[in-house]
Amino acid sequence: MNLTGEQRALAAVPRWLWALLAVALAAQLGWRAAGRVTAPAASDLPPAPSAAALRLASLGENAALARTAMLWLQAFDSRGDNALPYQRLDYGRLIAWLGAILATDPRSGYPLFAAARVYAENEDAHKARLMFDFVEAQFLVDPNGRWAALAQVALLAKHRLHDLPLALRYASEIQRLATDPTIPSWARQMEIFILEDMNELEAAKIMLGGLLATGRIRDPEERRFLEGRLKEIEERLSRSGGRKR
């Protein structure tokens, strides 16, 4: 290509060369259109590399690599004709990938967001539980930074799997380990409501009373709501005679 503008007229190009260019372009377009790239299948997911290998490949750009690796990973088993995406994925490999990506940039929220909001919603309870375990293990590494994923997983355990003891365990871990004052109250109060759902009213009453007594609830509306809830529990307890945890 000549950037100086000193070029001959288009008429100077022989006709056969025009034709060759057009045919070659058409062939290229046809070739690519015939072999369109689709999302990779679940079985195409390769074994995860180590975090050290990912860091080596990132050439120091860990944040960029971790996020682009997540985009790449979420493409597996996500074809448009897939009624239930991510069902066929090998969750052992998937968790290894998520772990390696998270280790590459531990401050990124992407891997745990995808784990809790996408992969943990698998219809297969066994696979969902594998993802729950992964989220819980990663939460224990940084409770204040990763509580949101465990809170989501607690909700899934409660509403999808109807496994209230498991949901209670996750909620209890958030209550005990996530100490950052910016964490919203609903996450810290989750344990109380799960106890209530489990009909563990005495324990729920003690926890709720304790929470109100600490003075951590400063918002008047929230305080009024929780006091109303406490009153409701006390009424249910007096009606049923209570049930100790």
Add this chain to the structure above:
Amino acid sequence: MQGQTLTVARYVLVEARRSALPWLALSCMLAALGLAGFLSQVAITEASALQASVCAALLRACAVFLVAAHVAASVVRESNDKGLELALALPMPRTAWYLGKLLGFAGAGALIAALFALPLLAWARPGDVAAWWLALAAETAVVAATALFFASALGQAVAAIAGALGLYLLARSISAIQMIAGSPLTGESAAADAARWVVEAIALLLPRLDAVARGEWLLYGAPAVPELALSLGGLAIYFVLLAAAGLFDFSRRNL
């Protein structure tokens, strides 16, 4: 000599402005923005962080490649056109010519870094972007010094670009290589010890390019001023080393 050095540097900048370099830099910026925009559309969370980090990483790579290719092509062309002999026939020391070239190329790199830093202001705090720009300008200066050294010593554009980019990639990855070599999984055999020693020895000869101009500065904040100054100080030492090595080779050469 100072005046001659600055004159040569000014003409290097004029040459860069009149070449395709500004258009290529602009094209790289638009392409990086386009790709980052596309990726953010398929992200399910952290879209802004994805855009900032991917854009910064791509623009950094583009800046380095453009500077290395421009320096190598410019120096080799001048040598082939006998412009170098003409310049040195003037009452000008070789040091002035070499340092002028180096200063000019480093200036061009700093301008490209400034252009590439501008779009990042959309996603990151100005202070963090300023630190990133400063670090990228220092990094491109080191790349310019490397490319000038190889182009001057080898006299071939392809070889000079390959040498400069090879050294750059090694410098970017040497920390990760050191970490892998130091892993307890590599064993305690004599061969493993020798490999570790070789890696450590190579690392001593390379700048810490993986520690500067990182995209994560734009997401999580740039390092504190003392830490940043330390990183830039390391690059400054390497820049002087490359300049000295290039001048050493250039002073000995029969033209």
